[in-house]
Every structure is written in C-alpha cells, then in structure tokens.
Amino acid sequence: MTSSQSHEFARQLVARIERWPIAGSFTISRGAKTEAVTVVAEVSHGGHTGRGECVPYPRYGETAETTLAALQAMQEPLSRGLDRTALQAAMPAGAARNALDCALLDLEAKSRSQRVWTLLGRPAPRACTTAFTISLGTPQAMAAATAKAARRPLLKIKLGGDGDERRIAAVRKAAPESELIVDANEAWTSDNLERNLHACAELGVTLVEQPLAAANDAALARIKRPIVVCADESVHDRASLSGLRERYDAVNIKLDKTGGLTEALDMADAAHALGFEIMIGCMVATSLAMAPAMLLAQHARFVDLDGPLLLAHDREDGLRYEGSLVYPPEAALWG
Known part of the structure; x- marks a missing residue:
C-alpha cells in the first residue's frame, strides 16, 4: 500500500459509553431501570465525523464494556480500509456492529454531501x-x-x-x-x-x-x-x-x-x-x-x-x- 493509499484509509475511531437518565423508570418483565446505557462510535476521516449509537442488551450477553471493547478492536481494520460492506462479515450481528455500521453510513453521507437515503437509493423518509x-x-x-x-x-x-x-x-x-x-x-x-x-x-x-x-x-x-x-x-x-x-x-x-x-x-x-x-x-x-x-x-x-x-x-x-x-x-x- 502506498503512503497516499494509507492516508486515504486512515479512519480514526473513537468509542465511549454514555448514560442517559430515564424519566422515572422503565419496567418490563425482566426488570426495571432508571437510565439508558448507550455506546457511541465516531469515525472520522477527511474532516468529517460519522456517528452511531447502540444499546448493549444483557438478554443477548452484551454489556457496555464488552461492546466498547469490540468497537475499539476495529480501529486497526478501519485504518487498513475496512468498509461498511466488509464490516458485515468482520463483526457478528449485535449492538457493536450497529453503532459502527451507522457511523460509517453517516460518515459516507457527510463526505459526499448527500443525505443517507439518497446514498442508499431509498425514498426520503416522512414523518x-x-x-x-x-x-x-x-x-x-x-x-x-x-x-x-x-x-x-x-x-x-x-x-x-x-x-x-x-x-x-x-x-x-x-x-x-x-x-x-x-x-x-x-x-x-x-x-x-x-x-x-x-x-x-x-x-x-x-x-x-x-x-x-x-x-x-x-x-x-x-x-x-x-x-x-x-x-x-x-x-x-x-x-x-x-x-x-x-x-x-x-x-x-x-x-x-x-x-x-x-x-x-x-x-x-x-x-x-x-x-x-x-x-x-x-x-x-x-x-x-x-x-x-x-x-x-x-x-x-x-x-x-x-x-x-x-x-x-x-x-x-x-x-x-x-x-x-x-x-x-x-x-x-x-x-
């Protein structure tokens, strides 16, 4: 890979855990909670930053910490040129891949100055x-x-x-x-x-x-x-x-x-x-x-x-x- 190619693919990934208080509490058959714990992925390249947010779900064995670690492990593949198509095979379905997939879509839309639905050939969403x-x-x-x-x-x-x-x-x-x-x-x-x-x-x-x-x-x-x-x-x-x-x-x-x-x-x-x-x-x-x-x-x-x-x-x-x-x-x- 040439230095110019290396620069082209040098996406930077930042991921973090965020906590958002719930108004009162949220209760289902498996229990109650008073805050939403989310994990955010941000991928930056060429002056643009794409974002995606996910919610790790204990029902499927996910925690905020394991989801964060799974995202952080993708920094090297991203710097080597991993794109959204390759991501589907590189990570299993779940919260971590959701945050990164959505961040890459957001980054692509911003980089091309297009709305994401235009990029994907889908109709513009309505209320x-x-x-x-x-x-x-x-x-x-x-x-x-x-x-x-x-x-x-x-x-x-x-x-x-x-x-x-x-x-x-x-x-x-x-x-x-x-x-x-x-x-x-x-x-x-x-x-x-x-x-x-x-x-x-x-x-x-x-x-x-x-x-x-x-x-x-x-x-x-x-x-x-x-x-x-x-x-x-x-x-x-x-x-x-x-x-x-x-x-x-x-x-x-x-x-x-x-x-x-x-x-x-x-x-x-x-x-x-x-x-x-x-x-x-x-x-x-x-x-x-x-x-x-x-x-x-x-x-x-x-x-x-x-x-x-x-x-x-x-x-x-x-x-x-x-x-x-x-x-x-x-x-x-x-x-």
Missing part, C-alpha cells in the same frame, strides 16, 4: 406515528400512566405474565380510543398463551409481541392465533427468519439485533417477501439511535421509536416529536 410505551406495573399504576397518554393514537403496553388480563383491561378502559399493541417480553407460558391472546383480542389489541420464550415458542404453530403475533427475541437478522412463518405473523426489526441499518434494510425486504408484517422497534436510547431506523419506518405496519420520549432529556439536534409524530433526522444529528 410517521410512533407508539408510546406504558411500562409494566400494577393494573392501577398502568391505568394511571395510560390515562396521561390516552390521546396518543398508538400505545405499546408492557406485560409480564400473571395478571396480564387485568392489566390490559385496565389500560383499555383508560384509553378507549387508542390502538393498543402489547409486549410480553417472553413472560407468557404455553398454559396461559391462548387465554391471554383471546383476552387481548376481545379488548381490541392489534398485536402481541413475543409472548413466549424464544427457546420455547413452538406452541405458537399449534394454535389458531386470533390477532397478529410478532417475533422479537425470536428473530435477529435475515438468517433467523427461516422457519418462523408458522409461528409468527410479524417481525420486530431492531438495529441493535440486526447489527446496523445495512442488514436491517435487507432483512425488511426479505421479511416482506416472506409475507411478514413489519414492526420497527428500538431500545430506550437517544435520537441518534432512532435516526437510522426512520428509513425502515416508511414501510412498517407498526413503528415503535419512542426511546427519546422516555428519557429525562435527549441529545442536541435530536429528532423532532410532535405528540406521536416523529420527523426524519436533520443532517446535524445523523445521515
């Missing part, structure tokens, strides 16, 4: 309606939280197993006009699956997300599903779509699972071709993590990109939210 999440709690606490959000058109309700029929009934009473989707986060069992599904259907719930544990979801293929059932923990990237069609009607695509926008776009195309409905989801994080997903949201039946709304404050130049409408990112944020 869309996002779900707003109601954390798991007692039926009374969830009804009170729902009443404050009852004017929002789409609510996502976190459930947790025992008592879910009472929870969803209380929520529906508090928000009679809102479309409801629910997320059990693997907390149901084969014993209460059909009862809970029918209770949701009777109360007009549109979708149930990941009712059973990913390792024990075969029962979904043996029952008649009265409403749409969406895979989350059971689906990660294109390779995990195979065999899910008998068990699920929809898939939740999250960048932290797919390992970035590059794979997520291909996964959405593949899922559509297989007949799945698409949900675009997120972890609790800042607008930097949501921005790339706006390219996916344009063709999704369900959009759940409310992460910044759950924080005490967002980062500078964050996405614009007007009620439940979320607008595409400005270039100052990403892409």
